[in-house]
Amino acid sequence: MHSNKLFNRTRWQLAGWYAIVTAMLFGICGVGVYQVVSYTQRYILQQKLQDLAGTLHDTIEPELQQPGQISSSLKTILPGLCLWNENCHSSSNDGARHTARVFQQEGYYLRFLDESGRVLATSGEQPNVLKRFAPREFWQVLNCSKGDRFYQISLLLRTNSGLPWGYLQIGRSLKEWDSYLNILRLLLFLGLPFAMLLLGGASWWLAGVAMQPIYQSYRQMQQFTSDAAHELRTPLAVIQTTVEDTRLAEDLPEVNQNLDIIERQNIRLSRLVKDLLFICRIEQQQISTQLQPCSLNDLIGDLVEELAGLAMMGEVHLKLEIRASQATMILGDEVQLYRMVTNLITNAIHYTPPGGLILAILDCTDKEAVIQVQDRGVGIAPAEQTRIFDRFYRVQSDRSRATGGAGLGLSIASAIAHAHQGSIQVESELGKGSTFTIRLPLK
Numbered sequence: 001m002h003s004n005k006l007f008n009r010t011r012w013q014l015a016g017w018y019a020i021v022t023a024m025l026f027g028i029c030g031v032g033v034y035q036v037v038s039y040t041q042r043y044i045l046q047q048k049l050q051d052l053a054g055t056l057h058d059t060i061e062p063e064l065q066q067p068g069q070i071s072s073s074l075k076t077i078l079p080g081l082c083l084w085n086e087n088c089h090s091s092s093n094d095g096a097r098h099t100a101r102v103f104q105q106e107g108y109y110l111r112f113l114d115e116s117g118r119v120l121a122t123s124g125e126q127p128n129v130l131k132r133f134a135p136r137e138f139w140q141v142l143n144c145s146k147g148d149r150f151y152q153i154s155l156l157l158r159t160n161s162g163l164p165w166g167y168l169q170i171g172r173s174l175k176e177w178d179s180y181l182n183i184l185r186l187l188l189f190l191g192l193p194f195a196m197l198l199l200g201g202a203s204w205w206l207a208g209v210a211m212q213p214i215y216q217s218y219r220q221m222q223q224f225t226s227d228a229a230h231e232l233r234t235p236l237a238v239i240q241t242t243v244e245d246t247r248l249a250e251d252l253p254e255v256n257q258n259l260d261i262i263e264r265q266n267i268r269l270s271r272l273v274k275d276l277l278f279i280c281r282i283e284q285q286q287i288s289t290q291l292q293p294c295s296l297n298d299l300i301g302d303l304v305e306e307l308a309g310l311a312m313m314g315e316v317h318l319k320l321e322i323r324a325s326q327a328t329m330i331l332g333d334e335v336q337l338y339r340m341v342t343n344l345i346t347n348a349i350h351y352t353p354p355g356g357l358i359l360a361i362l363d364c365t366d367k368e369a370v371i372q373v374q375d376r377g378v379g380i381a382p383a384e385q386t387r388i389f390d391r392f393y394r395v396q397s398d399r400s401r402a403t404g405g406a407g408l409g410l411s412i413a414s415a416i417a418h419a420h421q422g423s424i425q426v427e428s429e430l431g432k433g434s435t436f437t438i439r440l441p442l443k
């Protein structure tokens with residue numbers, strides 16, 4: 001496949017497209033994973049802040065009396081609270097309640113603002129925010145001058161008499177989440193080229209595997225074209241020279257002789273084309289097989305009798321061996337079955353040296369009829385055994401040419417066996433002989 005430019009290019013293209021499409025899918029999946037992780041993180045944080053803010057809101061609101069005034073009871077609830085006019089950088093709250101303690105944890109902060117947005121009191125480390133945000137926004141992401149981000153919730157507070165008091169803001173640093181997402185982003189970005197590399201290799205290999213059967217049939221087609229051309233060339237060349245000879249012929253007997261040659265070559269060509277058409281049609285199921293109950297015992301018996309003369313001419317012994325205990329009946333087209341077994345027996349006769357034995361065996365199992373044609377002839381090399389069923393394929397063309405075959409006999413036998421839902425196999429050893437086995441489903 002490597003030496004063929006077209007296949008090589010197609011393989012590269014296939015591998016390239018496959019790698020691009022898979023990389024795109026990977027990329028989309030990566031972005032999806034990133035989005036889900038970041039959404040989940042934000043959602044968890046939102047829930048936490050919302051719960052905390054809700055609890056504080058419900059605890060604090062009954063204690064608020066004057067709008068914008070921090071009452072002493074509020075300081076009791078939140079012992080770590082630092083008023084705007086106090087200097088309380090290191091407040092310690094040993095006896096603080098749970099809600100207050102949360103703000104001592106790194107990253108959380110709380111603050112109270114009046115209605116105009118002025119800070120009244122704070123707890124926890126406050127972010128150094130670049131931009132001032134309107135406290136009315138429920139959720140805010142604050143960008144700090146150091147590059148850190150904070151997620152913040154703002155709730156409107158009312159006095160116990162229902163007047164607007166100001167705002168409660170609770171926030172948390174996004175530093176931890178951001179660094180986690182940064183690592184994830186980095187992994188995805190670095191992972192993508194690495195995955196692309198692996199994908200490229202895998203795609204190249206997969207494209208090769210996928211194209212192998214196409215390449216095989218392409219090779220078969222090439223072989224078929226060259227074999228067919230080779231097969232047609234000889235009779236056409238003979239016809240051409242005979243026509244030229246005829247033009248120069250001086251008497252009628254010579255002309256008649258030449259015409260005979262042309263006729264013979266023409267018959268040969270017609271048979272070739274007919275056989276080829278037969279194989280094509282039977283493979284494409286364009287020939288309807290006339291399925292009728294057939295007795296294989298009768299069919300093979302008749303055939304052996306009929307071919308006995310040919311065997312005698314080839315100075316080989318042809319014997320019939322019926323191993324099946326009862327009549328073997330199948331559903332089939334008698335004419336085609338006849339042709340299939342004839343091809344095998346005539347081949348065996350052709351490829352068995354004088355004095356050799358050929359056995360035509362009929363056997364059957366529970367489900368199948370088994371026909372075997374066994375010879376002790378020249379045999380077929382293992383490398384050739386898979387190819388002899390190809391159209392026009394002949395082992396050692398020169399020797400085969402002497403037999404007169406065009407290399408279509410086994411292709412026809414195989415096509416007929418398959419049209420009968422059967423199979424054909426060969427077992428052979430060079431110099432020792434061959435056994436062709438046909439299996440056909442019983443009626």
Ligand code: ADP
Nearest residue numbers: 347348351388394395400405406407408409410
């Ligand atoms: P052909 O008409 O040339 O015999 P086939 O398709 O029948 O063509 O056979 C293909 C090739 O298989 C032949 O060229 C021959 O070399 C080989 N072959 C078939 N049958 C036998 C056999 N019984 N013994 C040895 N070689 C065989």
